[in-house]
Amino acid sequence: MSKRVVKKGTYGFVESQGENVLKVDTEKMRAVRLMFDLCLDGMSLGQIKDIIDVQGILYPAKYKKDTPTGWSLAEISKILSNPIYSDERYKIISTQEFKVAQRMLKLNTRVTGKKIEISALVGIAVCSECGSFLVEKSVSSRGRKYLYYICGKYKKNGGCSAHKIAVLELNRRVLEILQYQNMDMLSFKELTREMAIKYLERVCVNSAGDIESVERNT
Ligand SMILES: [Zn+2]
Structure with a gap:
């Protein structure tokens, strides 16, 4: 199996100084895990954005520039569609979770009410x-x-x-x-x-x- 290459600037990875390799940023990866969990719970991109904004999880650009920018739906969508997070080297999520997440993105289901709970077989x-x-x-x-x-x-x-x-x-x-x-x-x-x-x-x-x-x- 060919190894996927992590593209520079992929959320959750940092360049380690002096080396030409990207390492996992544990804290950001925790945020990635949260985004996938919320997606699997049936939340829309907008709802995921609301939650990660409230949690103070910073948009990647925040680290580069001084101007704070909120998460864009496109950025969240990009993360949730990137198979690198299910790569066996990093295992942020399982391959199956990634697959179901792709279906959830297409289904565009919405959870109403406060309790996040989605029936077991949605997306399956x-x-x-x-x-x-x-x-x-x-x-x-x-x-x-x-x-x-x-x-x-x-x-x-x-x-x-x-x-x-x-x-x-x-x-x-x-x-x-x-x-x-x-x-x-x-x-x-x-x-x-x-x-x-x-x-x-x-x-x-x-x-x-x-x-x-x-x-x-x-
Ligand atoms: Zn039918």
Whole structure:
């Protein structure tokens, strides 16, 4: 495997004096990790910007010039799209996390409310009919909120069909499959987002909510 070259000026790397190599800046890499975590939690670029601005994480140019500049969405997007952070030499995030992050960027999902939580299979479960990723939809009924996965294409423009299935139900079915294949997982009561990202590449779901195929991470 050919090694990726770190481009000069890549956020999270510093030039070490006298040597022609780039070293990891731990503090900035922590910020990179945070950006990826927020992205995987389903936050939009704007929401990620708000959080890192509040945390006082400085835009790279701040170190070069005296004028403070805030983060631009383009800069955040550039970081989240750069595979160097999943490179085996640095391992800021795993390859699978990077892949899901790329899907999350395309999905442009938004988390409403204060609590950052996104259903386990967003960016992983796909509609078997049109191939779009399933996205979340919450439905309120008699003061209670119910969460469903629905086809992303349907949510966007009414194309395809709803493919509606309760989040808890699909998560339960997927967990059962994982447990069937791996006894070590028997103690888990529910499918968490961390588990889904770690173990699953793709879960294909048909319009009846039945799982057609499960691709595991290798
Ligand atoms: Zn569809």
